[in-house]
Amino acid sequence: MYSERTIISKLGGNIGSHPIILTSYPVKDLAEDETKDLLSKCLPDGIKVGEFCIKRYKKHHLISYIFRVEKQEHRDDLFSFSILLHKKYQPDNYTPILKKIIDDLQDNGVLSEEILKDYQQEIYDGINEERDIKIESNLIELSDLFEKVKEEPSDEKPKLKGSFF
């Protein structure tokens, strides 16, 4: 698959904070307008932990998975993990991959803001190369999942099924 960008946004749970884009990879510097537009699509109003959200962003699908990160000093915060995917792909197919990455990090007790920042390149490359991702000592096995979602881009004619054809 080809993902143009991976984006992590957070709402900010402490007093005086506000929603921000935590990381955007590989495009790092975003104009103010772009940040605003992206944020409103990565973390739309009323979105809750565990939900997916699929929006259009320019020529892309913007797919997000919403999760929580536990904080020591403050209350837990709301995050989204998003990827920009070319519109020829079927976005629903990729939601399990986003979920798998975040849930595995959570299950292994390493889901934190720092990890997400430090490993943004590994996550981005892993997704684009459709391979497993290694974060600290944890291996997140994505290759099988990618196998499952292997699909023809949707702008090509669907394959016809059935023995008559």
Added chain:
Amino acid sequence: MGIRDILKRIVSKDKKIVITGLDNAGKTTMVSFLQTGTFIEHTPTMGKEQVTLEVQGVRIDLVDMGGQRDFRSMWQGELDDAQFAIFMVDAADRARFKEAKTELNKISSLLQKIPLMVLANKYDKKDVASIKEIIEALGLQELSSFEIVPISCKTGYNIVKAFRKIYYKLTGSQLKKRLQPKALTIFDKGGVPLTSTSSEDVLKGGLFAAITSFIKESFKSELSQLKLEGNTIIFKKSKNFMGSIVIDDSEYKNLDEAEQGLDELLCHLENMCPEAEEDKIDEEKLKFLVEQYSTNLIE
């Protein structure tokens, strides 16, 4: 907006309540307490969330607004077509009263058209500001009208009381009178009484002894009700606790409601006291929880 839409608005009994207040005041926690009957820890609110409750035939849309600075400009727009405004303040966070006052002032012109209820939240905490202090700090006396009620969205303290008032202001009619239990007792799973609250001294004399001995009995039997001296006593078991509620025989028709109230309390206690699972009940904590929650059951 089409004709059908207009008609729907006139005919339907939908009411819209907008919940405002600074971030971290407890707005989302209240909405979920109303939905689940107990306390759940939340992440902050992105923008706004909307839930619909049905309260005695009236559909109420609760719009829970994000309190962070970026979202406060949205309050006005939501309040425009609302029938009621709630402003929630963290009563323990004196350092932010000034900020709360500023935000309240920004919407005060709208509040001349719709009633306002200020909820002084987190009244389970020890170091909360008094109601008088909050009225002064927020400058509430300068508003044309307001009401203020201390509540806790952690323990459930006064939540029903606050919503009875809101319902009345919203609909002009009183919520159906709830039953008035006379007493409430919580036991551990061995049948040892841990805490009691009562509106009169009904638990003095023979009644309490009868209840405690009956609780032991009820382990063996399937009995869940007992009639004694003009009272009906209802028993219920949950995983780690047991509860009994005493109602007057004249309220016998409200038995279901009493049972449901007791059930909700037991669920809440199970949720708030996970340590009971390991038989480590903190009696002081339990006592406090029951006392706070029972403001919804016993007046």
